[in-house]
Structures are given as C-alpha cells and as structure tokens.
Amino acid sequence: MTAITTAYPATWRRPPFIADGRLRWALIAGAVAYFVLAIGGLEINWVRIGEGLERGWRFVAAFARPDFLSRWDDIALGMQESLTMALTSTAVGILLSVPIGIGAARNLVPRPVYLVCRAIVAGARSFQEIIIAIFFVAMVGFGPFAGFLTLSLSTIGFLGKLLAEDIEDIDEAQAEAIRATGGSWLQLVNYGIQPQVMPRLIGLSLYRLDINFRESAVVGIVGAGGIGATLNTALDRYEFDSAAAILLLIIAIVMLCEYGSSLVRRRIQ
Amino acid sequence: MLRIEGLTKRYRTGDLALEGVDLEVPAGQVMGLIGPSGAGKSTLIRCINRLVEPSAGRVFLGGAEVTGLGRAQLRAMRRRMGMIFQEFALVERLTVMENVLSGRLGYVPFWRSLSRRFPPEDVTKAYRTLDRVGLIDHVDKRADALSGGQRQRVGIARALVQDPDILLIDEPTASLDPKTSRQIMRLIGEICSERGLAAIVNIHDVGLAQMFLQRIVGLRHGKVVFDGPAEALKPDVLTQIYGEEDWTRSIRDDEEDGDAARADRKHGDHAAEPERERLAGLT
Amino acid sequence: MPVAHAADGRVAWRRRTPRQDLLRWFGWFLLVALTVFCWQVMTQDTIWSFVADAPTQAADIGQRMVPPRWEYMDRLWWPLWDTINIATLGTALAVVLGVPVAFLAARNTTPSATFVRPLALLVIVSSRSINALIWALLLVTILGPGVLAGIVAIALRSIGFVAKLLYEAIEEIDQAQVEAVTATGASPAQVMDYAMVPQILPAFAGITVFRWDINIRESSVVGLVGAGGLGLQLESSLNVLAWPQVSLILLVVLATVLLSEWVSAKVRHAII
Missing domain, CATH: 1.20.5 (Single alpha-helices involved in coiled-coils or other helix-helix interfaces)
Structure with a gap:
C-alpha cells in the first residue's frame, strides 16, 4: 500500500484560466500598469474634498428632512414636464418604432427596406440622450418639446432594435403556417408575428416608459425641460434639502413604475 | 454505528415527511431504503447530516449525538458522513480535482481552500481515490465535461476523501442508464466492503436494490413498514410498501412519476430497460 | 366561448x-x-x-459642423484618456461596492430577509433611479469639478445595475451544489468559495463587461456638468458655438463607443 501511495503526486495546481504563460503574465502586467497609471494620474485636491465632505454630509443629512415646500411650485412644474414628456414620448416612440422595427427585421421585408430601417435604428442609438437633447434644444428652443423629441428618438432606437430582434427570433413554423393559408403580408404580420411578439413588446414598452421618466430628469440639465432643470438650479444654489426632495420623488416614481409594470407584465404572461 | 430514534420531520407547509422513525445501521452494513416517491427517503437521509433540520427525535453516529450539536461541531460531524447525490451535485465549473478536494473542506482552514493549496497528504489521497474510481486521467477536466457515470464517480470520490464512517447515498443511479447504474452500485458495494463503511442507499429501483444490498428498509408515508434481508422482499411486502390495491401497477406508476421517470426521459432509448430489470428482480 | x-x-x-x-x-x-x-x-x-423653423436650424448647424476641425484632436487625447479612466475605474469601484450589496439582496445569501434585504434593495433602486449625469451634478457640487467626481458618479449609478443583475444570478444558482459542499462539513465561507462563486462567475464577468461598455458612453457626457473627460471639451466648444470642434468630439465619442462595444463583445465571447 505504501508503495502505491508514493506513486501519487502530493501537489496539484489548478490549470490557469489562460494556458499560455507569457500571454497571462503580459495581461496581468498590462492591467496592473494601467491601474497604476490611471489611479496615479488622478488629481485629487484633498483640501477641496475636505470642504466637500462637510457639504456632502449636509446633503446626506438633507435626506432625513427633505424640503418639499419652499420650492414646491418649481418642483411641481418640473415633475409635470417630466411626466408628460415621458408619457407622450413613449407613446409616439412606440407608434413609430413598430413599423420601423418590422422594417428592420430581416425575415419580413425586402433588403432595401431592411437597410434603411436598420440605419434609422443604428442612428437613433449611436449617441447619448443628452447629446441629442443639446441638438434639439438648438433646433426648437428651450423647453420640454426638445426633451420630448429626444426621448421619442431614443425610444425608437431602443424599441425598434429589440422588436426587430424579436421578430427575427420568432418561431418560423407559425409564420409559415399563415403563409401556407394564402394570407397577405398584413395578415401574416397580424396572425403569424403579432401574437408571438406582443407580450414582450408590451413589457418592453413599460420598461421604456420607466427609462424615459428617468432620462427626462437628465435632459433638463441642457435646457430640454423637466425636473432636471429644477434639480440643477437647486444644486447650484446649494439648496440640498430641496434637491433631496426632488431625488426622493424621482426614486419613488421609478419604484412605482417598476411595481406597476411588473403587475401588468404578470397579467399578460 | 448509526442509530436513529423517533425521528420526525414536519415541514413548514404542514406536511409530515417522517413520523417516529427508529433505525439502526451497524458498522459495515450497506442498507437500502426503498419506498414510493414522497415517502420521505430523501428527507430521512438529509435529517441524518442535518441538511434538513429534524423536528423531533435523535440521531447518533458512533455513540455521539448529531442532533443538538452547535454549528462548528455539526461541521466536524458532517466530515464523518459522506454524501452522494442523485444528480451528482458536482460544482460543474470546477475541475474534477477541485470537486474531489472539496471533500476535504471540513479539515482545512479557509485560506488553504481559497488558494487551492491543500496539504500534500490530502492531494495524495485525492489522487489515490480518483485512481480507485477509475478517473486518474480526468483530474484537470471540468466536471461538466464528464459523462453521467464519470460524474457520479467524482461524487463518490468526493465523499470518500472525507474519510467518512458512513455514506449517505441519495438515489445514486436515478440519472444513469441501466448499465452504468449497475457499475456504480457495484463500485459502491466494493468500496464499502474494502473500507468497512456503513451506508444508507436511497433507491428507486427494487431490482437493483435486491442485486447489491443485504438489508432493505421500506418506507411509506414517513414510517418504516419493512425491515429485512433483500431476499424477503416478496410481492406481498412490496404491496405493503408501495400501495395496497395493486402493487404490480404501482411499480409501473412508480416509473411514471418521480426521479426514475426523469432519468428515463434523459436516456430515452433505455427507457424500457429498467422496467424489465426491475421486474426481473421481483420474481 | x-x-x-x-x-x-x-x-x-x-x-x-x-x-x-x-x-x-x-x-x-x-x-x-x-x-x-x-x-x-x-x-x-x-x-x-x-x-417650424427647426429644419432650417438643423441645416444651418449641419453646415457649420463640416468639416470637423481635425487639428483640435491634439487637445482631445487627454480628455479621451480621462473618459476611459472614468468608465474603467468607476466600473471597478461599482463592482467592489456592488458585489456585497448583491449578496445581501439575494434571498438565498442574505443574512436577514426582513431587515437587511429590503435595505439592500433600496440601495439598488436608489442607485438605478438616478442617472449618472445627476450623480455627477451632485458630486461636482460636493467634491468639486474633475475626474474624481466622474468616477464616483459612474460608480454610484453602476452599483445598482451590477448588484441587481448579480443578485438575480445568485438567486438562480443550483442549490444542489451548495447542499453537496455543505454536506462535506465546509464552513459558510468555504461553501461560498466552492459552491456559489464558480456558479456566478460567468454572470459576474458578463455583467461587469456589459456595464463597462455602457459606462464608456456615460463617461463621455458626465463632463457636461464638470465631471471631467470629453464632455468637458464638448461643453466648452458648445459655449463658444465652435461647431467644427463639436463635430470632431462627437466623432471621437462615436469611435470610442464602437471600440468599447467591440472589446466587450470580444471579452464576453472569451469568457462564456
């Protein structure tokens, strides 16, 4: 028995994730070098942070006693703009993204239509909402209308892409069955495609409503209306208790949205 | 070796899974536990090492009481009880060696297990055990790259490196085809007799149980209804265990629900075979 | 019927x-x-x-934007480096802070489902509700303008994202593997190391890379409110209506985003 025992190794190392030793060490060294450079290059002004921490603490403390009242008119207007902007842009976005999404599905439309619709979707997705908002503000002036345009465009990008992918992933057999009955293209979409993608489209739309509300808080920073502008002003004036009130409102509404959409989604599925 | 007194388990849902089970397994005995799905076989095994906390009753291993131990003591006690699972329960994304070495976790401090630097004698033991179960060439493979039979061998090796006094084996063959099932059961039997290990084997397949086990205990509705040698497992006894009205059908029903059916679906072509074997075992 | x-x-x-x-x-x-x-x-x-005037305006801006002022590129290399750092360090910080939150929020690992879990979920929803740009706005007020505010803003926004996806992954792990390792007499820390971590590692890596990709986009705009990176340059160019510079910055942003998308796709492919 002892003779056999000695035959077995007494050490074992886990095989490394990257088998090539040199590549592994090069990657590790590269990562370490990057982090040293990046963190070393940070210019940290400790005096400023010292002052800031005190201010930060005041801000945290403000959450314990948020001030909804003294700027209530501004807050109410901002919220009204944000909410209306979110709802209308979601509605318009859905209406436009359905045809564009169908057009961007390779298995349904001729190639030129596909390419055009794909280009629209890709274009709508390529930039941050805030950058798009800057341009819309420059084009139509300050106010929630610019925000509405921004959010509609990004809704098209978001829903159009996901809808197109969904349609491309459908069960071909069901569409085939409708084609076999001699149905027209519209009947095909209505009977072969719609039932398959509808539940997810509704779920995604609700999710997008939620995103649009959150984004509507941001576009205000560049003048496109909504609660973001109010928040920006409050912070500029160091009115932390009003800012805390606004943030709490945003969080509450987002939570409400998520809860509501989870309820609706459970009912559809 | 193992003594169970008045073991009762009532789940929070109100289901009474075990009701006053008394059982004794002497050292070196391999005992089979049979009974219909839901009879409490899995619960019984899990109450022994307290993966499921018993509601009442006591469990002794080699004179020491398992029930009532504190956390640290319970961990030390679990080292003495090797467990083998029906779906193997290997950590799929770890290597075979890590899975086997995980049987030593109760013996080594956290930093050693974290850095995978196990003591040399543990590593040697793991190699030797892997050789014993025939997997010495698969040490560095990931567990999810192995076949079902190979995975169960890793599961057995993991339990063995614990240096247990007893093996708790939960449906070891339920996910395997008939041929591999026999090989695994034979391996378990051999290892237990080599090491003088006691074992409790939950098993669905009556034929297999009779073929490889000396003593059979029948469980029904959480109570022991039969306890005797495998040869005594006659049709009337099966009636007692599996159901009054028509035991011939209860055996076929048995295959349609529960674990055996799941295994059969997995190994489509062999679906008919276990039944034939089982019926062969009955006559 | x-x-x-x-x-x-x-x-x-x-x-x-x-x-x-x-x-x-x-x-x-x-x-x-x-x-x-x-x-x-x-x-x-x-x-x-x-x-009604918008199309004329758009055409006007479009005309002013071409050709981009290429020589302005010399002044964009540093902000570009800053942007990448904000995204990477912000993601790293979010992962460090988000992982414990995820374990506190997951039903099967939380120490207390009645007290700790709701708290962890509140952290997650708060972090997710507030856009990185708003976090940046806040942090610039508190910490002063600069890259640091950007990093912390990105991190604060990403904690919720990382923690939410990770805790869902933790809740979905195969409990049998956990049971098997527990049965060997392993301590809770060892069970975590041997049974849970291997199961969630792929999800973890995927989430991290995914978020890093998103953060590259976000970090290119946090500068608009003073938190460093390309956005800072964008803001100053917009202020002086230097449209050719704006178009160059947008091109750089676009290129970075495409590159990060490519990198994250590659990495995800290598891991999974």
Whole structure:
C-alpha cells in the first residue's frame, strides 16, 4: 500500500484560466500598469474634498428632512414636464418604432427596406440622450418639446432594435403556417408575428416608459425641460434639502413604475 | 454505528415527511431504503447530516449525538458522513480535482481552500481515490465535461476523501442508464466492503436494490413498514410498501412519476430497460 | 366561448364577450385621452414658430459642423484618456461596492430577509433611479469639478445595475451544489468559495463587461456638468458655438463607443 501511495503526486495546481504563460503574465502586467497609471494620474485636491465632505454630509443629512415646500411650485412644474414628456414620448416612440422595427427585421421585408430601417435604428442609438437633447434644444428652443423629441428618438432606437430582434427570433413554423393559408403580408404580420411578439413588446414598452421618466430628469440639465432643470438650479444654489426632495420623488416614481409594470407584465404572461 | 430514534420531520407547509422513525445501521452494513416517491427517503437521509433540520427525535453516529450539536461541531460531524447525490451535485465549473478536494473542506482552514493549496497528504489521497474510481486521467477536466457515470464517480470520490464512517447515498443511479447504474452500485458495494463503511442507499429501483444490498428498509408515508434481508422482499411486502390495491401497477406508476421517470426521459432509448430489470428482480 | 346572437338567430363567433370588448375599448380610450392631455400640458409653452423653423436650424448647424476641425484632436487625447479612466475605474469601484450589496439582496445569501434585504434593495433602486449625469451634478457640487467626481458618479449609478443583475444570478444558482459542499462539513465561507462563486462567475464577468461598455458612453457626457473627460471639451466648444470642434468630439465619442462595444463583445465571447 505504501508503495502505491508514493506513486501519487502530493501537489496539484489548478490549470490557469489562460494556458499560455507569457500571454497571462503580459495581461496581468498590462492591467496592473494601467491601474497604476490611471489611479496615479488622478488629481485629487484633498483640501477641496475636505470642504466637500462637510457639504456632502449636509446633503446626506438633507435626506432625513427633505424640503418639499419652499420650492414646491418649481418642483411641481418640473415633475409635470417630466411626466408628460415621458408619457407622450413613449407613446409616439412606440407608434413609430413598430413599423420601423418590422422594417428592420430581416425575415419580413425586402433588403432595401431592411437597410434603411436598420440605419434609422443604428442612428437613433449611436449617441447619448443628452447629446441629442443639446441638438434639439438648438433646433426648437428651450423647453420640454426638445426633451420630448429626444426621448421619442431614443425610444425608437431602443424599441425598434429589440422588436426587430424579436421578430427575427420568432418561431418560423407559425409564420409559415399563415403563409401556407394564402394570407397577405398584413395578415401574416397580424396572425403569424403579432401574437408571438406582443407580450414582450408590451413589457418592453413599460420598461421604456420607466427609462424615459428617468432620462427626462437628465435632459433638463441642457435646457430640454423637466425636473432636471429644477434639480440643477437647486444644486447650484446649494439648496440640498430641496434637491433631496426632488431625488426622493424621482426614486419613488421609478419604484412605482417598476411595481406597476411588473403587475401588468404578470397579467399578460 | 448509526442509530436513529423517533425521528420526525414536519415541514413548514404542514406536511409530515417522517413520523417516529427508529433505525439502526451497524458498522459495515450497506442498507437500502426503498419506498414510493414522497415517502420521505430523501428527507430521512438529509435529517441524518442535518441538511434538513429534524423536528423531533435523535440521531447518533458512533455513540455521539448529531442532533443538538452547535454549528462548528455539526461541521466536524458532517466530515464523518459522506454524501452522494442523485444528480451528482458536482460544482460543474470546477475541475474534477477541485470537486474531489472539496471533500476535504471540513479539515482545512479557509485560506488553504481559497488558494487551492491543500496539504500534500490530502492531494495524495485525492489522487489515490480518483485512481480507485477509475478517473486518474480526468483530474484537470471540468466536471461538466464528464459523462453521467464519470460524474457520479467524482461524487463518490468526493465523499470518500472525507474519510467518512458512513455514506449517505441519495438515489445514486436515478440519472444513469441501466448499465452504468449497475457499475456504480457495484463500485459502491466494493468500496464499502474494502473500507468497512456503513451506508444508507436511497433507491428507486427494487431490482437493483435486491442485486447489491443485504438489508432493505421500506418506507411509506414517513414510517418504516419493512425491515429485512433483500431476499424477503416478496410481492406481498412490496404491496405493503408501495400501495395496497395493486402493487404490480404501482411499480409501473412508480416509473411514471418521480426521479426514475426523469432519468428515463434523459436516456430515452433505455427507457424500457429498467422496467424489465426491475421486474426481473421481483420474481 | 363568447358568441353573438344575430337578429335572425344565427350564431357568430366572437373573440371576446361584448363586456370584455367594451372594457378593452374603454381602457384604450383612457390611454389615448391621457396621452393627448399630456401632450397639451407639455406643449402649452412651446413656441411653434421655433419648431417650424427647426429644419432650417438643423441645416444651418449641419453646415457649420463640416468639416470637423481635425487639428483640435491634439487637445482631445487627454480628455479621451480621462473618459476611459472614468468608465474603467468607476466600473471597478461599482463592482467592489456592488458585489456585497448583491449578496445581501439575494434571498438565498442574505443574512436577514426582513431587515437587511429590503435595505439592500433600496440601495439598488436608489442607485438605478438616478442617472449618472445627476450623480455627477451632485458630486461636482460636493467634491468639486474633475475626474474624481466622474468616477464616483459612474460608480454610484453602476452599483445598482451590477448588484441587481448579480443578485438575480445568485438567486438562480443550483442549490444542489451548495447542499453537496455543505454536506462535506465546509464552513459558510468555504461553501461560498466552492459552491456559489464558480456558479456566478460567468454572470459576474458578463455583467461587469456589459456595464463597462455602457459606462464608456456615460463617461463621455458626465463632463457636461464638470465631471471631467470629453464632455468637458464638448461643453466648452458648445459655449463658444465652435461647431467644427463639436463635430470632431462627437466623432471621437462615436469611435470610442464602437471600440468599447467591440472589446466587450470580444471579452464576453472569451469568457462564456
């Protein structure tokens, strides 16, 4: 028995994730070098942070006693703009993204239509909402209308892409069955495609409503209306208790949205 | 070796899974536990090492009481009880060696297990055990790259490196085809007799149980209804265990629900075979 | 099956009962009415002559934007480096802070489902509700302008994202593997190391890379409120209406985003 025992190794190392030793060490060294450079290059002004921490603490403390009242008119207007902007842009976005999404599905439309619709979707997705908002503000002036345009465009990008992918992933057999009955293209979409993608489209739309509300808080920073502008002003004036009130409102509404959409989604599925 | 007194388990849902089970397994005995799905076989095994906390009753291993131990003591006690699972329960994304070495976790401090630097004698033991179960060439493979039979061998090796006094084996063959099932059961039997290990084997397949086990205990509705040698497992006894009205059908029903059916679906072509074997075992 | 009885006694198939139909139409009507109402509230102060003028404005801006001022690139290398750092360090910080939150929020690992879990979920929803740009706005006020504010802003926004996806992954792990390792007598820390971590590692890596990709986009704009990176340059160019510079910055942002998308796709492919 002892003779056999000695035959077995007494050490074992886990095989490394990257088998090539040199590549592994090069990657590790590269990562370490990057982090040293990046963190070393940070210019940290400790005096400023010292002052800031005190201010930060005041801000945290403000959450314990948020001030909804003294700027209530501004807050109410901002919220009204944000909410209306979110709802209308979601509605318009859905209406436009359905045809564009169908057009961007390779298995349904001729190639030129596909390419055009794909280009629209890709274009709508390529930039941050805030950058798009800057341009819309420059084009139509300050106010929630610019925000509405921004959010509609990004809704098209978001829903159009996901809808197109969904349609491309459908069960071909069901569409085939409708084609076999001699149905027209519209009947095909209505009977072969719609039932398959509808539940997810509704779920995604609700999710997008939620995103649009959150984004509507941001576009205000560049003048496109909504609660973001109010928040920006409050912070500029160091009115932390009003800012805390606004943030709490945003969080509450987002939570409400998520809860509501989870309820609706459970009912559809 | 193992003594169970008045073991009762009532789940929070109100289901009474075990009701006053008394059982004794002497050292070196391999005992089979049979009974219909839901009879409490899995619960019984899990109450022994307290993966499921018993509601009442006591469990002794080699004179020491398992029930009532504190956390640290319970961990030390679990080292003495090797467990083998029906779906193997290997950590799929770890290597075979890590899975086997995980049987030593109760013996080594956290930093050693974290850095995978196990003591040399543990590593040697793991190699030797892997050789014993025939997997010495698969040490560095990931567990999810192995076949079902190979995975169960890793599961057995993991339990063995614990240096247990007893093996708790939960449906070891339920996910395997008939041929591999026999090989695994034979391996378990051999290892237990080599090491003088006691074992409790939950098993669905009556034929297999009779073929490889000396003593059979029948469980029904959480109570022991039969306890005797495998040869005594006659049709009337099966009636007692599996159901009054028509035991011939209860055996076929048995295959349609529960674990055996799941295994059969997995190994489509062999679906008919276990039944034939089982019926062969009955006559 | 809902059917309609015509006057002559013939039976016609209907998908829904008339009552269901009515409710459905009423629901749609409410939704449309609400949307129209919102539209009206939103646009009450809109100056339509500006909107009508928009195409001319767009054409004008477009004309001013080409050609981009290529030599401005010399002054963009540093902000570009800053942008990448904000995204990477911010993601790293978010992962460090988000992982414990995820374990506190997952039903099967939380120390207390009644006290700790709701708290962890609140952290997650707060972090997720507030856009990185708003976090940046806040942090610039608190920490002063600069890269640090950007990093912390990105991190604060990403904690919720990382923690939410990770805790869902933790809740989905195969409990049998955990049971098996527990049965060997392993301590809770060892069970975590041997049974849980291997199962969530792929999800973890995927989430991290995914978030890093998103953060590259976000970090290119946090500068608009003073938190460093390319956005800072964008802001100053916009302030002086230097449209050729703006177009160059946008091109750089676009290139970075495409590159990060490519990198993250590669990495995800290598891991999974």
